[in-house]
Amino acid sequence: MVVYGTTEGQTRKVAEFIANALQERGAKVELLDSASASAAQVQPFFAAAVVCGSLHRHRYQASLLRFVKDNAAWLAGIPSAFIAVSLTAVLADDESREELREAADAFFRKTGWTPAITRHVAGALRYTQYDYFKRLLMKLIARQRGGATDTTQDREYTDWDDLAHFVDEFLAAAPLQERGH
Numbered sequence: 001m002v003v004y005g006t007t008e009g010q011t012r013k014v015a016e017f018i019a020n021a022l023q024e025r026g027a028k029v030e031l032l033d034s035a036s037a038s039a040a041q042v043q044p045f046f047a048a049a050v051v052c053g054s055l056h057r058h059r060y061q062a063s064l065l066r067f068v069k070d071n072a073a074w075l076a077g078i079p080s081a082f083i084a085v086s087l088t089a090v091l092a093d094d095e096s097r098e099e100l101r102e103a104a105d106a107f108f109r110k111t112g113w114t115p116a117i118t119r120h121v122a123g124a125l126r127y128t129q130y131d132y133f134k135r136l137l138m139k140l141i142a143r144q145r146g147g148a149t150d151t152t153q154d155r156e157y158t159d160w161d162d163l164a165h166f167v168d169e170f171l172a173a174a175p176l177q178e179r180g181h
Contacts, residue, residue, distance in 0.1 A: 003052070008124075008126050014163065015083075049080045051075075052085065055103050065110060076114070082104065085122075086100065087122070122158055124155060
């Protein structure tokens with residue numbers, strides 16, 4: 001199972017990529033939006049799970065937090081991974097890495113779940129989708145961090161090759177083909 005929480009759509013795109021890559025490698029996969037009504041009715045029969053969330057203002061989506069908290073017991077009993085999508089992941093400095101680690105650790109404490117693998121993935125700047133004030137704020141943050149400031153174009157920073165490598169790494173730890181899901 002690949003479950004995700006998204007704010008602006010990049011995490012959904014990441015989750016879809018992971019689900020498709022798992023299917024291409026022979027796994028049966030269910031893709032689930034944690035904000036959907038069906039998320040509350042998930043049956044714990046999956047052999048493994050990848051949980052994807054996006055970090056905004058030091059928090060992940062409330063729906064994802066609720067889903068993981070409600071399902072922490074069975075998630076703890078299967079191979080699982082957490083994909084944390086953020087613009088902070090674009091940065092390579094120690095302070096940014098520490099900020100990402102602290103946010104993920106806070107999520108794990110709140111949910112009672114600790115995945116076997118945690119991967120921080122760079123997100124996207126969706127300038128063309130932001131309202132005026134958010135566009136200005138994101139431009140200011142991008143300028144301070146040396147990022148793209150042309151607000152007429154969106155910028156995607158996700159490393160798709162690295163995500164494909166993650167899928168291979170996850171399958172090596174959890175051979176889903178043999179488990180049927």
